[in-house]
Amino acid sequence: MTAADTANPPLIAVVGPTGSGKSTLGIDLAHQFDGEIINADSMQFYRGMDIGTAKVTVQERQGIPHHLLDTLDVNEEASVAAYQMQARATIAAIRDRGKLPILVGGSGLYVRAALDVLEFPGTDPAIRVRLEADLDRDGADSLRQRLAEIDPVSAGRDLDDRRLIRALEVHEVTGRPFSSFMPQRHYHQPALQLGLQVDRALLRERLAARVHTMVDDGLLNEVATLDNHGLRTGRTASRALGYAQFLRVLDGELTQDQAASDTIDATRRFARRQLTWFRADPRITWLDWEDPHLTSQAADHIRRTFGLS
Template sequence: MGNETNIARPDLIVILGPTASGKSALGIALAQRFNGEIVSADSRQVYRGLDIGTAKVTPEERSLVPHHLLDVVEPEEVYSVAQFQHEAIAAINAILHCGRQPLLVGGSPHYIQTVVDHFDIPTVAPQPELRAQLEARPLEDLLLQLEQLDPQSAASIDRQNPRRVIRALEVCLVTGKPFSQQRGISRPLYRCLLLGIQWPREILYQRIDSRIDERLQQGLVAEVQAQLEKGLTHERLDAFGLEYRFVSRWLRGEFASEAEMVQRLKYASHDFARRQLSWFRRDKSILWLDGPGDCIEQASTAVQAFLNQPEEISTS
């Protein structure tokens, strides 16, 4: 064995939690206090032009703290978890090289996990014929098959995102092994402090509902229409999460009124937040902050203690 296990790992602060919990604001506050820069861990904010529906930080907020991995690709392009892992690690290392503190901030569990746990992601090439066969089947059938072949992935995946479901099935069928069992873990690259923001359930739902109303007032429908006018398909919009999926369905006439669409979107967002929390709760290393309390002070105290306690290096 080499000496790599005797090298102290650099520190990475991770801020996570369900949608509308206040991750972005906390990330900016901590980055300002600890000479930091933020790497976004959001599977939708990598796309240019998807600003309102993804709650992307504003230009004014970006001027306060440098942000990385926002607006990386066009919406018609596919951006994989493997690409994110590669580019996030490169961004974190560049921040460290400049003598600043990296913060990984977001709510996409798979994105966060690939960096924190340093997953070896399965490299199965796309199978066009198999994908065409899978795409021709109803999503409900695909989910049923994924539940049989890989219950762990079926439980954690975005069940309304056909592209993710098809990819997980593709890997299972090509390799004969569950997708979730193929993500081996290498030695973590960073010593991580994981901070989660938690709220009483009813308050979180109120925050989600208020943010949906704000997004609609900010022009979410116009943002979706603009993407359609650029040639993006409704099917592609479905892959960008609940806001885009429900507005797209409304524009296609699937709801009796805008009010019905908004209410259905709010309920679906509550369910999404529950699934996010279920996923994060599995990780016992997360330090949960009290959302209604002074999150910034709680987090600052935890970060200071973390940075003041260097990693112990084994000399054996």
């Protein structure tokens, strides 16, 4: 960027499904535009969860500063609201240095928390405990009926138990329906989202190969180490792809081959959900992940959108 460009650098986001090459493109763009990376993969917040999350190593970062990696212990719960504050503070600090902030990740809600006008209602642990007891005693249908009376929009979304409890909690805390907090597609600040368009059959093969590489690189040992540091007690980390499956290997419920197969299946399903999420956002500029000129194509879009030189 030129001196004029650095006065108010834009925000770039590289998004798409797991295994599509987001990290590589983000680093390439950081080299081109004197940028720094902000992580938007919720499982890469966790210290020690390296192999199973395909976290970029220090060597792979190529000297590019990476932020919001390794911010949580495995027994802590990730919070989108906390991430929003951290990400926006990090973006502001990068901009103050005259650098280009580049958000990279596939956790859709976390991406939107950083990019969009998005309000997070408060929580009340006592209310949540009471609602969880109601769920155990009366069942989900009873709570859904209760939600339908106060927030029919949310009730019609087929929420899982966790989100069902959250919707009822929000109404009690704020007096507003949970649906009123749903995000709109309005950027918090000028931004450009670049999405990686994949060949789905090839992605399926790549994800399978990546899981086998993780196993070869010692995923089971990583899970065992983290188990000793409270992995099972972490509501978020314990459900992570690969970690949940390989905990069952430690428990003697699965072989490594079975856990790898289950992880591949779960990862492919997750990639499909990511594609559905990001495809719903019309603001994303999609680029072919196999284009030999991918970085230059992405850089051209950035220059045209923001008038950078």
